[in-house]
Amino acid sequence: VSFFRSRWVKPPDRLEELDTAELAPGFRASGVACGIKPRGLDLGLVVCDEPKVASAAVFTANAAAAAPVRVCRERAQRHSLRALVANSGNANAATGERGVADAIRMQEAAAASCDLPFPQVGVASTGVIGEPLPIAEVERGISEAAASLRGDGGASFAEAIVTTDRAPKLCSVRCDGISLSVQAKGAGMIQPGFATLLAFVQTDAVVRSPGETLRRAADGSFGRITVDGQLSTNDSVFMQASGASGRELPDGLLEAALMQLALDVAADGEGATRVARVSVSEARDDGEAERVARAIANSPLVQTALFGRDPNWGRAVQAAGMALAGDQVELGGGDVDASDLASDESEVELALRLGRGRGAATVFCSDLTYDYVRINAEYTT
Amino acid sequence: VSFFRSRWVKPPDRLEELDTAELAPGFRASGVACGIKPRGLDLGLVVCDEPKVASAAVFTANAAAAAPVRVCRERAQRHSLRALVANSGNANAATGERGVADAIRMQEAAAASCDLPFPQVGVASTGVIGEPLPIAEVERGISEAAASLRGDGGASFAEAIVTTDRAPKLCSVRCDGISLSVQAKGAGMIQPGFATLLAFVQTDAVVRSPGETLRRAADGSFGRITVDGQLSTNDSVFMQASGASGRELPDGLLEAALMQLALDVAADGEGATRVARVSVSEARDDGEAERVARAIANSPLVQTALFGRDPNWGRAVQAAGMALAGDQVELGGGDVDASDLASDESEVELALRLGRGRGAATVFCSDLTYDYVRINAEYTT
Numbered sequence: 001v002s003f004f005r006s007r008w009v010k011p012p013d014r015l016e017e018l019d020t021a022e023l024a025p026g027f028r029a030s031g032v033a034c035g036i037k038p039r040g041l042d043l044g045l046v047v048c049d050e051p052k053v054a055s056a057a058v059f060t061a062n063a064a065a066a067a068p069v070r071v072c073r074e075r076a077q078r079h080s081l082r083a084l085v086a087n088s089g090n091a092n093a094a095t096g097e098r099g100v101a102d103a104i105r106m107q108e109a110a111a112a113s114c115d116l117p118f119p120q121v122g123v124a125s126t127g128v129i130g131e132p133l134p135i136a137e138v139e140r141g142i143s144e145a146a147a148s149l150r151g152d153g154g155a156s157f158a159e160a161i162v163t164t165d166r167a168p169k170l171c172s173v174r175c176d177g178i179s180l181s182v183q184a185k186g187a188g189m190i191q192p193g194f195a196t197l198l199a200f201v202q203t204d205a206v207v208r209s210p211g212e213t214l215r216r217a218a219d220g221s222f223g224r225i226t227v228d229g230q231l232s233t234n235d236s237v238f239m240q241a242s243g244a245s246g247r248e249l250p251d252g253l254l255e256a257a258l259m260q261l262a263l264d265v266a267a268d269g270e271g272a273t274r275v276a277r278v279s280v281s282e283a284r285d286d287g288e289a290e291r292v293a294r295a296i297a298n299s300p301l302v303q304t305a306l307f308g309r310d311p312n313w314g315r316a317v318q319a320a321g322m323a324l325a326g327d328q329v330e331l332g333g334g335d336v337d338a339s340d341l342a343s344d345e346s347e348v349e350l351a352l353r354l355g356r357g358r359g360a361a362t363v364f365c366s367d368l369t370y371d372y373v374r375i376n377a378e379y380t381t
Numbered sequence: 382v383s384f385f386r387s388r389w390v391k392p393p394d395r396l397e398e399l400d401t402a403e404l405a406p407g408f409r410a411s412g413v414a415c416g417i418k419p420r421g422l423d424l425g426l427v428v429c430d431e432p433k434v435a436s437a438a439v440f441t442a443n444a445a446a447a448a449p450v451r452v453c454r455e456r457a458q459r460h461s462l463r464a465l466v467a468n469s470g471n472a473n474a475a476t477g478e479r480g481v482a483d484a485i486r487m488q489e490a491a492a493a494s495c496d497l498p499f500p501q502v503g504v505a506s507t508g509v510i511g512e513p514l515p516i517a518e519v520e521r522g523i524s525e526a527a528a529s530l531r532g533d534g535g536a537s538f539a540e541a542i543v544t545t546d547r548a549p550k551l552c553s554v555r556c557d558g559i560s561l562s563v564q565a566k567g568a569g570m571i572q573p574g575f576a577t578l579l580a581f582v583q584t585d586a587v588v589r590s591p592g593e594t595l596r597r598a599a600d601g602s603f604g605r606i607t608v609d610g611q612l613s614t615n616d617s618v619f620m621q622a623s624g625a626s627g628r629e630l631p632d633g634l635l636e637a638a639l640m641q642l643a644l645d646v647a648a649d650g651e652g653a654t655r656v657a658r659v660s661v662s663e664a665r666d667d668g669e670a671e672r673v674a675r676a677i678a679n680s681p682l683v684q685t686a687l688f689g690r691d692p693n694w695g696r697a698v699q700a701a702g703m704a705l706a707g708d709q710v711e712l713g714g715g716d717v718d719a720s721d722l723a724s725d726e727s728e729v730e731l732a733l734r735l736g737r738g739r740g741a742a743t744v745f746c747s748d749l750t751y752d753y754v755r756i757n758a759e760y761t762t
Contacts, residue, residue, distance in 0.1 A: 063710045064702025070709075094698050094713050129695040130714055230682060231703040300681065300749075301611060301757055308758030314510040317475050321445025322612040328451075329444045332475050333511055368681075370754050376682055377689030377750075 003171040004256060006263045007347055008277060008364075011173075011256035018172040021155035024179035026050045026242045027202040029153035031160030034141025036089035036127065036134060043141035044160035046183075046200055047083045047114055047149055050242035055081040056210035057122060058218045060235035067092045067099030068123040069236060071107070076238075077211065079119040084200060084238050085110040085142055086124040086161050088185070091196065093129040093233040102133045109139045113146030124236045126163055126185065126196040158183035161198055164375075169264045171257055176250040178205035182257050186265035196232040197222055197265060199258070200240075205249040207241035213254065214239045221258035225364045226297050227269035266364050267346070271371025275364055276306050276341070279351045280320075283359035288324070290361040292354065295323035303368035306341055306348070313338040316352050329354060384552040385637060387644045388728055389658060389745075392554075392637035399553040402536035405560035407431045407623045408583040410534035412541030415522025417470035417508065417515060424522035425541035427564075427581055428464045428495055428530055431623035436462040437591035438503060439599045441616035448473045448480035449504040450617060452488070457619075458592065460500040465581060465619050466491040466523055467505040467542050469566070474510040474614040483514045490520045494527030505579050505617045507544055507566065539564035542579055545756075550645045552638055557631040559586035563638050567646035578603055578646060580618040580639070586630040588622035594635065595620045602639035606745045607678050608650035647745050648727070652752025656745055657687050657722070660732045661701075664740035669705075671742040673735065676704035684749035687722055687729070694719040697733050710735065 003020070004011045023029055029046035036042040057076035059069045085106050092099045103123050111118040125133075150156075158168035165187040172181040186197035199222065207213050218237045237258075241249075266275045278297045283289035296302050299319040305312040313336035320331060335355065340348040384401070385392045404410055410427040417423040438457035440450045466487050473480045488502040495502075506514075531537075539549035546568040553562040567578035580603065588594050599618045618639075622630075647656045659678045664670035677683050680700040686693040694717035701712060716736065721729040 061706040062699070062702040063705035063708040064698050064712050065709065094695060096711065096713050129698070230680060230699065231706060233699055233702055299611060300753070304754055304757035307754065310758070314475060317445050317510070318443065318611065318614055321443040321614055324444035325442040325612060327444040328446065330477065331445050332477050368754060369758075370751050372681070373685055373688065373749060373751050373754055376685035377691070 004260050006260055008263065009256050009260045012175055012250045012252050014175060016174040018174060019152065020170045020172050021152040022172045023151055023154045023181045024202040024204045026204055026244045027181070028149035028151055029157035030145045030148040030150060031153070031156030032141050032145045032148065035137045036087055041156060041160035042087055042089045043138060043145055044086045044157040045083065045110060045142065045145040045149065046157055046202065048202070048240050048242050050244050052243065053080050053082055054207050054210045054241045054243060055239060056214040057236060057238045058215055060232055062231045062233045064094065064233050066125060066234045067095055067103040068125045069234060071100060071103040072122045075119055076122055081122040081238065081240060082116050082120040083110050083114045084122045084124065086198060087138060088161050088163050089127040090125060090131060090133050091127045091129045091234050092125040092133050095130065095132055098132055102135045105135055106138060106142065109142040113143050122238055124198050124234070126161065126198055126234050129233065154181055154183055161185045163187065166268050169261055173257065175253050177247045178203060178245045178249060180205070180253060180257060182261060184261040184265065187268045187270065196234040199237040199261060201238065201254070202240050203249065204242045204245040205247060206243040207249060210239055210241055217254045217258050220255055221262040224362065225262045225266040226294065227266060227272065227366050263364060266366045269366035270375045271369040272366035273369055274306055274346050274348060274367045276348050276350050277362060277364055279349065279362045280354065281360045282353045282355050282357060284357040285359040286361055287359070289359040292320045292323045292352070293361045293363040295319045296350065296352065297363040297365035300368050303365060307367035307369045309342050311338040311342040316350060320352055320354070385641050387641055389644065390637050390641045393556055393631045393633050395556060397555040399555060400533065401551045401553050402533040403553045404532055404535045404562045405583040405585045407585055407625045408562070409530035409532055410538035411526045411529040411531060412534070412537030413522050413526045413529065416518045417468055422537060422541035423468055423470045424519060424526055425467045425538040426464065426491060426523065426526040426530065427538055427583065429621050429623050431625055433624065434461050434463055435588050435591045435622045435624060436620060437595040438617060438619045439596055441613055443612050443614045445475065445614050447506060447615040448476055448484040449506045450615060452481060452484040453503045456500055457503055462503040462619065462621060463497050463501040464491050464495050465503045465505065467579060468519060469542050469544050470508040471506060471512060471514050472508045472510045472615050473506040473514050476511065476513055479513055483516045486516055487519060487523065490523040494524050503619055505615070507542065507579055507615050510614065535562055535564055542566045544568065547649050550642055554638065556634050558628045559584060559626045559630060561586070561634060561638060563642060565642040565646065568649045568651065578613065578616045580642060582620040582635070584630065585623045585626040586628055587624040588630060591620055591622055598635045598639050601636055602643040605743065606643045606647040607675065608647060608653065608747050644745060647747045650747035651756045652750040653747035654750055655687055655727050655729060655748045657729050657731050658743060658745055660730065660743045661735065662741045663734045663736050663738060665738040666740040667742055668740070670740040673701045673704045673733070674742045674744040676700045677731065677733065678744040678746035681749050684746060688748035688750045690723050692719040692723045697731060701733055701735070
């Protein structure tokens with residue numbers, strides 16, 4: 001089965017899929033168990049051997065952003081990141097000054113172990129919030145991870161960043177003379193209930209505007225999925241481009257890879273069984289279409305209809321009317337196509353035409369199921 | 382058991398509770414079965430015998446408002462409403478021109494049966510959306526209802542407007558020489574899944590600014606509850622004040638009655654087992670507090686924690702951070718009081734201090750349970 005298995009993702013032609021553990025040439029990674037989680041790998045490190053790496057990162061807009069996000073939000077725009085260190089099992093969020101100090105200690109440990117200047121290390125965390133990191137164990141883990149870096153360490157790294165994901169999410173491809181590897185995690189749920197998303201992109205392509213390139217690809221992929229409408233404190237997406245291949249990224253490759261991973265995250269949403277593509281057209285402008293699409297995608301009534309295979313177009317109309325509150329729209333069954341919801345497909349279409357203009361937007365959501373309630377209600381602090 | 386059973390509701394002293402079927406003096410009501418629903422009462426009528434009634438109404442802001450809302454939204458501000466006709470089983474929403482014509486026919490039928498001018502009749506509907514009203518049956522029902530109006534018809538009327546409510550919601554009280562009766566419905570769910578709220582207030586008190594009085598009381602009660610964050614196409618609250626007692630409404634009476642009914646609606650939310658009062662304080666202003674309180678109250682993570690009796694303060698922090706996205710806040714466990722969630726109480730407190738100013742707001746929500754998913758996923762059109 002190809003990594004690009006969604007009917008909504010169209011990668012470039014001439015694409016070769018590699019062993020997913022393989023990183024793009026010039027990158028090495030590892031994952032180790034340092035004891036944050038009761039079992040399994042929980043500390044990952046990825047390093048670019050090329051000194052002149054171009055890098056970029058995008059972070060959550062949550063005002064209560066976690067310590068690692070705060071620590072590297074500004075620096076990531078100013079410095080090129082050679083190394084990225086990430087842990088699972090603890091989000092280092094709502095941890096105050098101690099949390100910030102711990103995130104910096106993670107950077108320092110990785111910088112020392114990899115013999116890099118401190119500002120060239122990025123840091124990310126995911127897991128339980130409100131609890132301090134076991135920083136001594138984390139520091140030991142970083143040292144161990146640095147000693148076990150390998151060119152085929154992508155799988156260990158991906159495993160080290162998962163929380164309640166059903167499976168690690170990663171890919172490795174070659175296209176038009178460049179290589180691209182990505183590891184991501186996100187399942188709409190970690191211990192206390194955040195839909196934290198982390199993603200790490202490595203490529204030997206030349207990327208001239210890494211910030212803009214990553215921002216656009218992330219907006220069009222991870223930015224378009226919703227499991228429960230909740231914005232995490234820890235979301236972070238990093239890209240490192242070594243440029244060693246001397247060639248540029250083929251059009252659409254990064255976008256396709258991130259889109260497939262985003263759909264994998266939505267499909268792996270807490271208790272999710274299906275994903276819907278919500279398409280809104282004929283809005284006054286794209287912004288209005290986006291508001292309406294998000295209202296539909298985040299409606300628990302729509303999400304339960306998706307779960308129940310109920311082609312209930314009235315729920316889409318109600319959500320659209322809510323998003324346009326104060327205005328007046330005439331919407332009927334002829335403006336909605338919800339019939340796909342009744343199908344046996346795991347990827348279904350839900351389309352609404354507003355009849356107000358030419359704006360359009362698309363958002364992807366997972367369904368709201370008994371398991372969502374079980375996972376989130378039965379966890380006890 | 383007193384009608385005012387919530388610990389959050391403080392009615393005025395000197396209050397006498399009457400048989401809930403009793404309307405305020407000078408009002409008559411009825412409920413009949415006209416065949417919209419497969420069984421049970423589905424058509425209600427309430428009439429004020431006093432020609433100089435002062436009236437007011439507030440309606441949903443949903444842009445896809447139902448036909449009855451569109452038909453009486455403007456008129457209700459300009460004319461005093463002597464009669465109100467309401468049906469359950471069909472929302473007359475997303476029904477286009479035919480729906481508007483049907484809503485007007487309901488008004489005309491009630492006006493003819495009660496011998497009133499057409500503009501003095503208000504209309505409301507709740508039930509399945511996207512289907513035309515069986516208007517001939519509705520007209521016959523209106524005629525029958527007009528023939529069976531009674532001073533103790535409040536219970537029949539309340540029964541005629543329910544959909545999936547576990548029980549009719551109504552009260553009748555006397556205080557400081559005036560009487561007040563209210564009938565409401567709302568359970569977060571009717572056949573296709575709308576949290577439609579309808580409420581009807583009758584009083585013989587003198588109400589000099591009925592519009593402002595009702596708006597303020599409704600904002601402070603029905604406007605502060607959320608079951609699933611979904612704004613209905615049909616929400617309508619009506620008040621009729623005959624002034625026959627010659628006395629004004631006692632301070633806080635209308636507010637207490639609507640607040641208790643609002644809490645009854647939240648407690649009767651789809652699958653709900655508990656209600657939380659979410660209090661946000663120390664915001665920059667009341668508007669910011671309100672945004673944060675709503676984000677917390679509507680978070681499925683918070684609502685499942687409420688169901689699971691999980692004092693998970695991190696979920697409140699995450700929702701608050703989402704509401705304040707783009708800004709930065711430092712929040713920890715000491716800023717949240719979520720311990721009440723673990724109690725055996727059916728009404729619990731969840732409080733968050735933002736440490737940014739003096740703004741405050743309170744919102745009430747119900748929990749997200751397996752039954753919410755069952756009710757909404759297992760219905761098949």
